[in-house]
Amino acid sequence: MRSDCHICRSEGFTANSRVTLRFNENSVIATLNVVDGQLLPSGTAGLSRIAMHRLSAIEGQKLMVSHAPVVTSLSHVRKKVFGNKLSDDEIADIIKDISAHRYSDIEIASFLSVCAGSRLDVDEIIGLTQAMVECGKRLSWSGQNMILDKHCIGGLPGNRTTPLVVSIVSAAGLVIPKTSSRAITSPAGTADTMETLTTVNLNLKEIQCVVADTNACLAWGGAVNLSPADDLLIRIERALDLDGEGQLIASVLSKKIAAGSTHAVVDIPVGPTAKVRSDKEANRLASLFTQVGAACGINIRCLITDGSQPVGLGIGPVEEARDVLSVLQGDNDAPLDLRERALFLAANLFSLSYQESVEQGLLRATSILDSGKALQQFQRIVQAQGGIKQLPEARYQHTELVPEACAITEIDNRKLARLAKLAGAPGSPAAGVRLHAKVGDTLSKGEPLFTLFSDSEGERDYALAYYSEQGNPFTINLT
Amino acid sequence: MRSDCHICRSEGFTANSRVTLRFNENSVIATLNVVDGQLLPSGTAGLSRIAMHRLSAIEGQKLMVSHAPVVTSLSHVRKKVFGNKLSDDEIADIIKDISAHRYSDIEIASFLSVCAGSRLDVDEIIGLTQAMVECGKRLSWSGQNMILDKHCIGGLPGNRTTPLVVSIVSAAGLVIPKTSSRAITSPAGTADTMETLTTVNLNLKEIQCVVADTNACLAWGGAVNLSPADDLLIRIERALDLDGEGQLIASVLSKKIAAGSTHAVVDIPVGPTAKVRSDKEANRLASLFTQVGAACGINIRCLITDGSQPVGLGIGPVEEARDVLSVLQGDNDAPLDLRERALFLAANLFSLSYQESVEQGLLRATSILDSGKALQQFQRIVQAQGGIKQLPEARYQHTELVPEACAITEIDNRKLARLAKLAGAPGSPAAGVRLHAKVGDTLSKGEPLFTLFSDSEGERDYALAYYSEQGNPFTINLT
Structure with a gap:
């Protein structure tokens, strides 16, 4: 005014x-x-x-x-600022007020910051999860007693297994109505990637139709208001580039519970530059996920996986979509690591569903993928969501060549993610990075190391400046 | 755009x-x-x-x-978010970037929130204090080897001792170039109160003239840019109603050091509704103040005082100014508790300066106040700062009467402060509260309990609604 x-x-x-x-x-x-x-x-x-x-x-x-009326739950935030544990009711008050848009951005930033790290204990995480479920819609799937789900806690560029896992599992007749988020701090979320291939902005009724038709969906969760508080928190988390443990678990599980899921696998990649850096931390997170899940009525199986380098070759919505399609199509040059990880996750969902061993599940998953049934099922889902889109091409691309013969010894996930983000991902879907080599590969002088895609010269230059000044993700040994 | x-x-x-x-x-x-x-x-x-x-x-x-370039010190904030100790260099980077306006409000909110409570250790507080001093101007007072200062950590409505202490101490010929802040979360800071009486918005040269003339000043510190980082932090602290321990110490001491002070007393009121609620907490704060002061080259004496109820009768800039004037003038109805507290603080500054006992200091202070020399000195300071102003009257006032004969057994400092703030203090200088009774007083039916002053009907109604619904600061026993 x-x-x-x-x-x-x-x-x-x-x-x-x-x-x-x-x-x-x-x-x-x-x-x-x-x-x-x-x-x-x-x-x-x-x-x-x-x-x-x-x-x-x-x-x-x-x-x-x-x-404005006094927002009384802010006194609970102050209580937490000063290091005290919050009760379920206090957390519920906070989340209710955030959902009702009663908090300013700096108040949300304060709340998120003091709940980050390991500052929420298991009771508080359970309280937060339940409070977030209470605030949103809750889906139910009539006639189904087992609803599957999967989640990756992220931090690994290119790790786009969801479309593969959903296609494999639902091709077997299991129900997996997957709603995904957009990227928080990464160059692409599953929703960003799927949006390059089809419509993901489905309302509840549309999701129900797709699931009735195909046993599955690959939709964006935001449009169905599953966890409106979480969407508001994520806006600020993104701006602060922050992703706290308790907040993470509550965000993931509240959306799973609201989506009506009964069984889920959670992929926790561990590596020096992944979101989780040690087995100890991964085990702690796995234990919290399982405990909070049990308290909230959802069966969680955590899988601690290799997070030492990116999965697949494409980073950014469109480039990751290309990898997904090539695995589904069984292309010769399809990234093997992406294929194997998706099969492993699907195997664990089969193991949970049929109470069979992971080995048996793996045979089942491999057969579905290799027979082309997963591709068919993916096409059915995409068709049900509104049909396939043409992948857009980036306006600018730059391929970086290696100046000398060398071997790649390490790839820094964080720097690679940042590079792709500076290039414009996920805001520009075609922006990102395509790797031409992974850890262990050797390159001759002048061979391509990666290609950078962007939709504006500004972003291209900004990303390349970052790459040459401080953000080179590759550690190489001259050979 | x-x-x-x-x-x-x-x-x-x-x-x-x-x-x-x-x-x-x-x-x-x-x-x-x-x-x-x-x-x-x-x-x-x-x-x-x-x-x-x-x-x-x-x-x-x-x-x-x-x-925008990547603000690299934000990674240090994230480090602190995740519970790790910051080095001096990391803190210096953060404060430099904040001073240069490179942080967004939510980033500052995040930093403040994770440094609040007891989350900074003594090394970090020293680092923060020094970093804040580095970023601002630093005053020196040629030819003076002892520069006095005083500070109250606040939380006690009406506790406006500074103008009294400065007048008493400088009347004795000691140098006390006092710069004060405006209110952070209280209904008035010393700068807000002094501004109702004279000009406080002095630049460095003007302050130096006033001090050369009178050995003292009662100016607002913000205009001389003593701690520009602190001013930016305080804006967000105020919005979050947050005042962390480390931040508090660094804010206070950085301004004292930048102001060239060598010796200072710090008043720490303790009471169930004061900022500090237990002797244990007060002792901890006193110890931190003294340690950080010593590491940064300033001699700090902390005084733990009674914080069980407001000091004086007026709350809000103008009402507190009235109390200050009545004590200086030796009015019969001048609030005795305000007078005694000011004398005690001045006594301790004399004790530090002349290496005499506090008792000796108290005799000296009392004699200066009672002889009228403190009033004369106050008038000289005000004259040097631009002359006395007429105190404004509030447009609306409401006097609350007690419905039955009663005794006051408790006054909640926080609710009283909030009441005065809702009435418009310190934004409207004339807004606030005048108490007509304190703890221990008895009132007959229909006698006045307090008067509320405000400059708008909206604020008056808002404050009175708070008073009658949840914010009554008075605990009374019917007699």
């Missing part, structure tokens, strides 16, 4: 005050930004898109502005 | 991206807010006042916008 408008002047409202806005029955709490001069007409408020949407406000009509 | 402008479109900039703005030699990092429609002309950016100021930007001229 304008500094000279009657609200800013006569009611003691100052810049950054929290205010309540009311339009008909709806209200939101907002932060007052004060503008000088003629930017806004006098007596007018400029609202954000989300405030307009939540208020169902109509331009030109009258809006009520008043002091 | 507009969503359809060439920067938002062609360079992959999205809402909330961090961007660098350049104008001639100056640059800032800013958060990109994207607006729809005609709010801004195409190709135009709307800047905040602070960005305009820091860039020395001129309206209508060309501004360069580019991707």
Whole structure:
């Protein structure tokens, strides 16, 4: 609002005050930004898109502005800031207020920061998970007593197993209505990758149709409002490049529970530059996932996997989609590591479902993939979601060649992810990186190391500057 | 900027991206807010006042916008988020970047939140203090080998001893160039109170003149840029209603050190509703203050005082100024507790300066106050700062009467402070509360308990609603 408008002047409202806005029955709490001069007409408020949407406000009509009520759950956040444990009720209050958009961004940032690391104990994580489930929709799948799911805690560029696992498992007749997130801190989430191939922005009814038709889906979870609090938290987590343990578990499990899942495998890659860096940490996380899952009524099996380097060759939505298609099609040059990891995860879901050994599950999964049934099933799912899209090409590409003969000894996942993000992923779906070599490979002088894709010169230059200054992900030995 | 402008479109900039703005030699990092429609002309950016100021930007001229560089110190913040100790260099990097306005508000909120409570150890607090001193101006007082200072860690409404202590101590010929802050989470800081009486917004040269003239000043510290990082941190601390231990010590001591102080007393009130609630906590804080002070070359004496109820009768800038004047003038109804506390603090400064006992110091202080020399000295300081102002009257006042004869058994400092803030303090200087009774007083039916002052009906009603619903600070026994 304008500094000279009657609200800013006569009611003691100052810049950054929290205010309540009311339009008909709806209200939101907002932060007052004060503008000088003629930017806004006098007596007018400029609202954000989300405030307009939540208020169902109509331009030109009258809006009520008043002091914001005291948001009492903020005292619980302060309690946590000062290192005290929160009760289930306190956590539920916080999550309810966040879902109702009563927190400012800095208040959410404060809450997330003091819950990060290992600062939530198992009771608090259970409380947070349940609070997040309470705030959103909850799906049920009539007539099904086993609903499968999978999740990777991330940190490994290119590890796009979900479309493969879902296709393999549902080809066997099991039900896996998979909703995925977009990237939080990575160059691509499964939803970002699938969106390059088909429609993922499905509403609940559409998801139910796809699942009724195919036993599966590969949709974005955000559109069905499974965990609205989580979506608000993730916005700030992304801006802070932060992903706390308790928050992570609650985010993952609340969405699984809300999606009606009964059994899930969780892939935990471990490596020096993965999200989880030691077996000890992985075991701790696995134990928390399993305990919190059990307390919330979902059977979780954690799989601790190799996270020493990227999986597959493509990094970024479109490049990862290419890898997925090549594995499904059984192409000769399909990345073997991606194939094997997807088979391993599918094997574990078979093992959970049929109470068979992982070895038996692996035979089952391999046969489904190699017979082409997984590809057919993938095509059915894509068809049910609205049909296949043409993958877009990036406007700019740059291929980096090795100046000397060499062997690749290490690839830093974080730097590689950052490189792909600076190139524009996932905002520009075609942006990213394609690796031409992995750890253990040897290259002759002048052979390509990677290709960088971007949709703008600015991003290309920014990414290449990062690569040459501080962000080279490759450790090489000259041979 | 507009969503359809060439920067938002062609360079992959999205809402909330961090961007660098350049104008001639100056640059800032800013958060990109994207607006729809005609709010801004195409190709135009709307800047905040602070960005305009820091860039020395001129309206209508060309501004360069580019991707923000990676702010590497954010990785140190993440390290702290995950519970690891920071080195001096890491803290210095963070504070340097914050001072240079390279952090967004949510990044500052994250840093403050994970440094709150007892999460900084003594080494980190020393590092933070020194880093904050490095970033600002540093005053020196030629020819003086002893520069006094005082500080109260706050939490006690009305505890406005500073103008009294400064007047008493400088009347004795000691040097006490006092710069004070505005309120962080309280209804008034010393700068807010002094501003109702005289000019406090002095630049360095003006402060030096006042001190040369009177041995003292009662100025606002913010205008001399003693700790620019702290000013930025305090903005977010205030919004989060957060005041961490390490941050508190670093904030206080960095300003003392930058102000050239060599000896200081720190008043730590303890009480169930004060900022510090137990002697244990007070002793811990006292020990940290003394250790950090010693490491940074300033002699600190901490005084643990009674914080069980407000000091004086007025709460809010103007009402506290009235109390200060009445003590200086020796009015019959001057609040005795405020007088005694000021004398005790002054006595300790005399004890530090003359290496005499506190008892000797107390005789000296009492004699200066009772002889009228402190009042004269206060008038000299005010005169040197620009002369006395007329205290404004609040537009609205409401006096609350007790419905039955009663005795006051407790006053909740926090609720009282909140009541005064809701009434508009310190933004409206005349807003606040005047107590008509303190703990131990008895009142007959219909006698006044307190008067609430505010400058708008909205704030008055808001404060009174808080008082009657959940915020009554008084515990009374019917007699």
